[in-house]
Structures are given as C-alpha cells and as structure tokens.
Amino acid sequence: MHDIWNPWHGCKKCSEGCQNCYMFYLDAQRGQDGGKIYRTKAGFRYPLSKTRSGEYKVRSGEMIRVCMTSDFFLEEADPWRDEAWDIIRQRPDVKFFLLTKRPQRVRDHLPKSWGDGWENVMFNVTCENQKRADERIPILLDLPFKHKGIMCAPFIGPVSIRKYLPAGQIEQVLCDGENYGGARPCRYEWVRQLHDECAACNVTFVFCGTGRRFVKEGKMYHLEGSVQSEQARKSGLSFSGKPIQFRLTNSWGYPVPEEQLYKPYFGEHCRTCGMQLICNGCSHCGKCGEKSPGADQAVLGIQGMQGQFGQIQALTNAVPADDNGEA
Numbered sequence: 001m002h003d004i005w006n007p008w009h010g011c012k013k014c015s016e017g018c019q020n021c022y023m024f025y026l027d028a029q030r031g032q033d034g035g036k037i038y039r040t041k042a043g044f045r046y047p048l049s050k051t052r053s054g055e056y057k058v059r060s061g062e063m064i065r066v067c068m069t070s071d072f073f074l075e076e077a078d079p080w081r082d083e084a085w086d087i088i089r090q091r092p093d094v095k096f097f098l099l100t101k102r103p104q105r106v107r108d109h110l111p112k113s114w115g116d117g118w119e120n121v122m123f124n125v126t127c128e129n130q131k132r133a134d135e136r137i138p139i140l141l142d143l144p145f146k147h148k149g150i151m152c153a154p155f156i157g158p159v160s161i162r163k164y165l166p167a168g169q170i171e172q173v174l175c176d177g178e179n180y181g182g183a184r185p186c187r188y189e190w191v192r193q194l195h196d197e198c199a200a201c202n203v204t205f206v207f208c209g210t211g212r213r214f215v216k217e218g219k220m221y222h223l224e225g226s227v228q229s230e231q232a233r234k235s236g237l238s239f240s241g242k243p244i245q246f247r248l249t250n251s252w253g254y255p256v257p258e259e260q261l262y263k264p265y266f267g268e269h270c271r272t273c274g275m276q277l278i279c280n281g282c283s284h285c286g287k288c289g290e291k292s293p294g295a296d297q298a299v300l301g302i303q304g305m306q307g308q309f310g311q312i313q314a315l316t317n318a319v320p321a322d323d324n325g326e327a
C-alpha cells in the first residue's frame with residue numbers, strides 16, 4: 001500500500017461523498033471529533049524525515065498519498081499549506097498524490113514557483129456521482145498540473161466521464177465502494193461503464209474495492225474487509241493503460257537514475273489484492289487479508305482514496321443480503 005502523509009487532520013463535510021466519511025467515523029470510535037481541524041505535530045514534515053543513517057525514510061520513486069484524513073485544499077489549512085508545498089518541492093524525487101473535493105480553491109492556493117506544474121505532483125478530484133464529476137472535472141482540466149486523475153470513491157452513483165477523456169489529460173481513474181456506517185451500495189454496471197470508457201481511451205482504470213454493499217445482477221452482497229479488494233481483483237475490470245511518466249529528479253534537478261528508484265515488492269498475499277496496480281509494494285497493509293499491527297492505518301489510506309466480470313461469480317463466497325438488490 002502507498003505511504004501516507006497527513007500534515008493536518010480533521011475536515012468539514014462538503015458533498016454527498018462526505019456523508020459517511022471514514023475519518024469522522026473512526027474519530028468518533030476513538031471519542032474524538034473529526035470536525036476539529038489541526039496541524040499534525042511529528043507528522044508534518046514526514047517526507048523530509050530521515051533514518052539514523054541519514055537517508056530519507058520515503059525513498060526516491062515512492063508515491064505518498066497526502067491528507068488522507070482531511071483535504072489538502074481545506075480553507076482551515078490555508079495557514080499551513082505553503083509550508084507543505086515547500087516540503088513537496090524539496091522532494092522532487094517522490095510522487096505526491098493529492099486528492100480534493102475542493103478544486104475551486106486550488107488556483108488561488110498554488111505556490112508562487114508553480115509555473116505550469118511540478119512533475120512530482122499528481123492531482124485528483126473526487127467524483128462520487130455524476131453531479132460532482134460534472135462540477136469538478138472541468139475545473140481539473142483547466143488547472144495547471146502535470147499529472148491528473150479522478151477518484152470515484154465512495155462510488156455512490158453512476159458516473160460517465162466519456163466526454164472528458166479524449167482531451168488526454170486524465171491519466172488514471174480509481175474507483176471504490178463505500179465503507180463504514182450507512183455505506184451506500186455500489187453497482188457492478190457503474191464500475192463496468194467506467195472500465196469501458198477508460199479502456200476505449202487507454203486510460204488506466206483501477207477497481208480498488210467493492211465497498212461493503214455491492215449489487216450485481218439484482219443481488220446485493222455484503223462484503224467485509226479484504227474480501228472487497230479480492231472481489232474487485234477477481235472481477236478483472238482493472239487494467240493498465242498508457243503508463244504515467246513521472247520525470248523525477250534529485251534536488252539538483254538531474255533525473256533520478258532508474259536503478260536508484262524504489263522497486264515495489266509484492267508478497268504472496270498481494271496476489272489477491274485489487275490495489276496492486278497502483279500500490280507501492282507490500283507494507284503488510286492488511287487489505288489483502290494478512291493481519292499486521294499497521295493494518296488499520298493503511299486501510300485508512302485506501303478509503304480516503306482499484307478476465308471480465310463474469311468471474312465475479314466468486315461473489316458467491318459472500319452473503320447476498322436480499323434479492324431485489326437495492327437498498
């Protein structure tokens with residue numbers, strides 16, 4: 001699973017996708033209020049932190065997902081963002097995955113030296129339904145970023161992005177169902193449509209997970225934990241399109257030699273995980289069913305943000321909730 005950097009924590013709900021926000025849910029479980037927004041202490045400078053031997057903990061070529069328990073462009077984070085941008089600038093050898101539901105705030109909150117974008121930043125907008133896709137993707141296409149993607153998660157309504165793909169700017173599309181309290185169902189045909197549209201334009205599509213409630217052929221299935229990712233993988237709907245070329249450099253501006261870039265390792269359990277296509281390699285995240293002490297933290301990162309579907313017959317391992325398939 002990807003590495004995670006949370007320079008601040010807490011958020012304000014702003015759209016349909018926020019309704020069952022995993023961050024609010026998990027904070028409540030711990031007796032905390034997810035609406036309390038604060039700058040993290042030890043974690044703020046994490047991408048610059050080093051080992052005792054003086055090497056960066058985050059290695060060249062790795063991808064870090066930013067603000068998985070908040071939103072990078074949250075208004076309350078305006079006083080802290082310039083410092084976060086400066087940290088991103090200091091690691092041109094690392095890929096930073098930004099995801100927002102507030103793209104309308106981005107243009108006024110880019111760093112002064114931004115120019116037409118930094119090569120090490122991939123900018124994504126959440127498109128949980130068609131309304132938000134039509135609102136956010138045009139803004140995404142108009143913004144100066146070198147790498148752009150969209151994330152349909154939680155995937156709570158059909159989304160067509162056919163008209164946005166031919167521009168060639170969107171390099172990756174991720175989708176995932178919903179989890180936690182009151183999870184709304186995700187439907188097979190929505191995922192299939194996204195897959196078909198991306199395939200027609202050779203854009204990488206990753207079906208990360210089904211969510212807790214998945215509807216196929218009129219049946220709703222309740223899937224928990226790693227089964228969601230396994231079933232997404234078994235669907236065969238994920239595929240690699242045109243590769244994304246991040247031109248990473250060292251701090252002097254020279255390209256990082258291929259042999260110095262981090263090479264992901266995938267363990268035995270990774271074989272069944274729907275995230276593998278976009279994963280930095282095994283970190284015992286627990287998404288695949290393997291249990292480890294770090295599992296909860298890594299799954300947090302996934303939610304913030306994966307043969308043909310006939311093979312979903314494997315869903316017979318799961319439990320149909322009802323026969324009409326709708327909640």
Ligand code: SF4
Nearest residue numbers: 011012013018021070
């Ligand atoms: S963290 Fe994301 S899903 Fe949660 S309230 Fe903020 S923007 Fe919405």
